[in-house]
Amino acid sequence: MHWVALVILLCVAVxxxxxxxxxxxxxxxxLKAGGVEHGADHYPLFIVLHGGWLLSLFVWTLWFxxxxxxxxxxxxxxxxxxxxxxxxxxxxxxxxxxISIPGxxxxxxxxxxxxxHPNYWIVVCEIALLPAVFGAWEIAVIxxxxxxxxxxxxxxxxxxxxxxxxxx
Numbered sequence: 001m002h003w004v005a006l007v008i009l010l011c012v013a014v015x016x017x018x019x020x021x022x023x024x025x026x027x028x029x030x031l032k033a034g035g036v037e038h039g040a041d042h043y044p045l046f047i048v049l050h051g052g053w054l055l056s057l058f059v060w061t062l063w064f065x066x067x068x069x070x071x072x073x074x075x076x077x078x079x080x081x082x083x084x085x086x087x088x089x090x091x092x093x094x095x096x097x098x099i100s101i102p103g104x105x106x107x108x109x110x111x112x113x114x115x116x117h118p119n120y121w122i123v124v125c126e127i128a129l130l131p132a133v134f135g136a137w138e139i140a141v142i143x144x145x146x147x148x149x150x151x152x153x154x155x156x157x158x159x160x161x162x163x164x165x166x167x168x
Contacts, residue, residue, distance in 0.1 A: 002065040005134055008073070009058055012130065015080075016054065022087075023096040030092070035099040039157035043097055045150055053127060053143045057136065066134035073133045079122050085111050086119045098154070100161045117158070120151055 031037070060066065087094050089110030111118035127147050131140035 002061065005061040005066055005068060006058070008068075008133075009054065009061060013054060016050070019096065022094070026092055026095045027097055027099060030095065030099045030101060033101055035101045036161075038098040038100065038161035039154060040097070042150065042153060042157070046096070046154075049143065049146055049150060053131075053139070056139050056143070057131060057134065060131070060136045060139060061134060064135075066136065069133050069135070072129060076126065076129050076133055079125050079129065082111065082118065082122045086122065098158045098161050100164075102164060106162060117155060120155065123147070124151070 027037075089112065090107055093107065106112075115121060124144070124147065128140045128144045131137065131143070
């Protein structure tokens with residue numbers, strides 16, 4: 001199962017790198033359209049957190065040769081469907097940063113009809129669930145706590161940035 005775990009993690013890494021490419025493209029377009037970035041000071045902490053999370057999973061996998069819990073992995077895959085839903089709903093507005101174009105309406109369709117900040121809920125679940133797939137409960141707990149601390153701040157910043165925009 002060692003090599004299967006590594007393939008899963010490589011797929012996650014490729015997905016995340018692809019998201020960073022999409023983020024860079026969307027960020028440039030939003031800023032060009034008059035968007036304003038908020039919370040740029042805490043953004044590098046998320047890069048470190050998510051990079052450290054993924055790196056720790058690679059190290060865990062190489063060190064312990066985990067058995068894969070396929071039921072939990074199925075749950076992780078279901079989260080990816082939610083991620084695609086969020087990305088497709090936000091379209092060109094999706095970034096890993098907080099960028100708001102004043103005067104544009106808030107997105108209230110897709111998963112945003114049901115919950116505020118659905119992408120954050122997905123990430124919270126991913127950070128806990130993927131390590132659990134490999135039995136790395138320590139990684140799940142440590143990075144979940146670190147992520148919660150950062151998200152607490154980020155959501156306040158994002159809510160303040162979005163408070164000037166109107167509902168669609």
